[in-house]
Amino acid sequence: MNTNEDKNWHDLLLRSTPTFAGETVPPYGFVTGTLARLRTETLQQEEFERIGWRALLASLAALVIAATVTLSMNYMDRGGDFEPGVRSLVQMENIQVS
């Protein structure tokens, strides 16, 4: 901005200065309201954390169960000579396999 415009701009800002001053003391009820909101949000956060931990533990338990079942089935099937499809056919037709 040139000097004159610069001065005008600063004059305008100077004129508006009082409206930029912040408050030094919170308005009536503000602190109480903020504390209440803070309390609610803290409780919510704790609840979310609890739910999160429970969900995590439940997922881990499900994973362990699934792994155990898979491994035990695999162990049980280890002695078979046939693929699962062939074995079911053999059982269905009652074919004697020596």
Place this chain on the structure above:
Amino acid sequence: MDEAIDVNGCLQRWKKGDESAAEELIRHLYPVISKIVRTHLPRRDDEKDLVQEILMKTFSRLHQYKGDAPITHWVSRLALTTCLDRLRAQKIRPEVRRSDLTPEESDVFDAAWLTGSSPDAGDAIAARDLVDKILSSLSPEDRSLILMVDLEGRSLQEISETTGWSISKIKMRLFRVRPQLRQMIHKLEERK
């Protein structure tokens, strides 16, 4: 300002669940946040809600505060970032035309640019609204930068500490934004 209360003591007490410590912190931080919100947000925005939102953010992120700088500095940065986010979320306004000004704003503009008369203390609100309108065409970051430099008279170093921008970035922004501001004012003059 931090000497007014024992900030570290308050933080320790708050971590142990002492609500009176939170109250002390709120009362201590309120003036700092209120000033930033009032400066960086247009006048008609609901500043009380935003101050509360910033306080909520402050408390939820207190674990990130390391204590190597006064808490007011840390909170100032958080407050400014929140104000900028709020400005970004607002609908971008088209450039201001002379016909968009209220009669009061128009009078203030004429007084400042056309007649060059001295400021009248009575029209501070109209002047503020005019400032907000002129700055509304700038990006939130540029708007805040202009106010920090022209209104608050802050040094580049101080702005850098508050915003996290480098000095060269601030200089570049200022260099770019001044002509935009001048152009905006010219347009208002032309539409007289």
